[in-house]
Amino acid sequence: MRDRLSDLGLKPVEIEGTETVPGDGASHLAGRVHDISVTVPGRSSTGQVLLVAHTDSVLTGPGASDDGLGVSSLLEIARILTQGPRPRNDVVLLFTDSEETGQLGVRAYVHSLGKADETPRVVLNLEARGTAGRAVMFETGDHSSALVKALGGHPPVATSLSAEVYRRLPNDTDFTQLRKAGMTGLNFAVIGDSADYHAPGDDLAHVHPGSLQDLGDTVLAAAHRLSATDLRDVTRSSDATWFNVGPLLVRYP
Numbered sequence: 001m002r003d004r005l006s007d008l009g010l011k012p013v014e015i016e017g018t019e020t021v022p023g024d025g026a027s028h029l030a031g032r033v034h035d036i037s038v039t040v041p042g043r044s045s046t047g048q049v050l051l052v053a054h055t056d057s058v059l060t061g062p063g064a065s066d067d068g069l070g071v072s073s074l075l076e077i078a079r080i081l082t083q084g085p086r087p088r089n090d091v092v093l094l095f096t097d098s099e100e101t102g103q104l105g106v107r108a109y110v111h112s113l114g115k116a117d118e119t120p121r122v123v124l125n126l127e128a129r130g131t132a133g134r135a136v137m138f139e140t141g142d143h144s145s146a147l148v149k150a151l152g153g154h155p156p157v158a159t160s161l162s163a164e165v166y167r168r169l170p171n172d173t174d175f176t177q178l179r180k181a182g183m184t185g186l187n188f189a190v191i192g193d194s195a196d197y198h199a200p201g202d203d204l205a206h207v208h209p210g211s212l213q214d215l216g217d218t219v220l221a222a223a224h225r226l227s228a229t230d231l232r233d234v235t236r237s238s239d240a241t242w243f244n245v246g247p248l249l250v251r252y253p
């Protein structure tokens with residue numbers, strides 16, 4: 001992966017850290033983690049578009065979709081971004097370690113930023129809860145009207161109702177930790193054939209190539225729009241309501 005990024009003329013950086021998460025009672029979760037981060041520099045940056053996928057998988061599944069779909073989408077997006085005109089904003093691709101175990105990798109990334117960091121940043125997190133179907137945008141952070149607007153180029157399956165439902169569920173992803181660190185953004189996943197999630201069927205034989213294409217197209221379109229906007233304005237936008245009508249994504253404040 002690092003070689004692939006270097007071949008594109010990018011400079012991947014390793015973020016290394018030891019993270020500890022307090023558990024219930026006397027137990028603690030701890031691990032040494034290694035993330036890879038790479039920046040496609042903007043020409044006149046107002047902040048960062050942060051694209052995130054995790055490189056680990058669970059013991060019960062090979063992880064071809066969770067999160068091979070996300071990792072391979074990011075590699076292809078890196079190739080496209082380095083071959084087209086330079087984006088206005090910095091686009092950072094973050095490949096996290098140990099998402100499945102307490103999101104330790106993304107915690108190391110947050111710590112690497114330091115407390116003084118005030119870079120305006122919008123996160124696009126790529127996940128999988130299955131091996132088939134269209135890309136679903138199932139969670140947003142605050143100021144969602146500016147974010148959902150960026151989905152117009154290639155709308156995913158999305159309703160603000162599912163975002164509200166997810167907000168009440170205990171499931172964590174890397175985006176959970178990034179939100180706790182004060183960032184906003186959008187969380188995407190492929191969720192069809194969910195019986196393969198965290199199971200032996202999450203392998204290359206079961207992952208639908210069309211799902212990979214759709215997730216990549218969706219996140220690339222959003223990254224293009226967000227990398228062209230003034231990210232300092234995002235925190236001034238309100239929350240939105242949105243839903244699909246045929247191929248369109250309707251939204252209002």
Ligand SMILES: [Zn+2]
Pocket residue numbers: 054066067099127128
């Ligand atoms: Zn995952």
